[in-house]
Amino acid sequence: MNYPLDERIVNDDPNNPWNLTPNYQVFENNTSINPNLFILQKPDENTNMFTTFATSFFATCLLLTGDTSSFSNWSYEENPTLMILVVLFAFFMAIYILNVFITLFSEATVDHEDSFLITRAEYLAKIELFYLLPHQRRWNDWFPEVVYYCANIDETRKKVKKMIDKGEWNINKIPESKKKLMEKLNIPLEYEISLQDILEEIREMKNSSQNMLTEMQEIKKRLP
Structure with missing residues (x-):
């Protein structure tokens, strides 16, 4: 519904711009000999947003976006403590948010270099x-x-040992180049072979334990 801006319309519509404008109230000047009247803006729920917990929380959220309108009713020169608190809040929140973004960025980029390549x-x-x-x-x-390709020797040595420990370094594929690389990195060939033997033994023990478990289950079923 369109409302005219040059003619006041009074109703209960919350979207009526005439209901959203500030309201002023006329008071008699009882504290002075001058009988003139004076006009004051009528206070509402947004005049002091720190009277309740809900509005205080919302005012803090607005501060995070840079909106300081919740402090517009106080004079900063007469309230230096308020000014100091606002500056400290902006300083520490900026540091906190920057640290959050740095942490999120580091978590997003860690261990993703291989997938990117x-x-x-x-x-x-x-x-x-x-x-x-x-x-x-x-x-x-x-x-x-x-x-x-140029690579750091220490990082390459760590990567090769990590692949060997995980069983991902198969020397049967491209054996000559892998042997030469291990010689350049001062990694003994026995290190790779011994770890492979250990992994094979672990696999054999796992298979044998599974076979024994299957046999025990079959014997259990045969018993009366």
């Missing part, structure tokens, strides 16, 4: 297969026969 390799493979012409695939500048 795999995804990028997949897209490059699709581009090579479906968007390049045959003569473009033979360009040595784009597709050299040998590709060199």
Whole structure:
């Protein structure tokens, strides 16, 4: 419903702009000899938002967005404590929110470098297969026969040992390059072989325990 802005309409509609404007009240000046009247704005629930817990919580949420209208009824020069508290609140909340974003960013990027590289390799493979012409695939500048990678020795050693511990380092695949890499990293070949033997023994023990459990269940079923 459209309301005219030059003619007052009084009703119970909460969306009526005439009901949303500030209300003023006329008072007699009883404290002075001058009999003139004075006009004061009628207070409402938003005049002091810190009278109840609900409005105080909402005022704090507004402060987080930079809205300081809840303090507009107080003079900062006459209330230096209020000014100091507002400055401290803005300072500490800025530090807190920055730390939250840093934590979320670090959690989002940790252990995702490998998946990022795999995804990028997949897209490059699709581009090579479906968007390049045959003569473009033979360009040595784009597709050299040998590709060199630079990596930190300590980080590479940690990664190789971690893969060996998890059983992901299969020396049977590309054995020569893996053996040379282990020699460069000063990782003894027996370290990889011994861990593989341990994993095989664990798998055999697990299989044997499962077989024994199955046999015991069958014997239990045969008993009266």
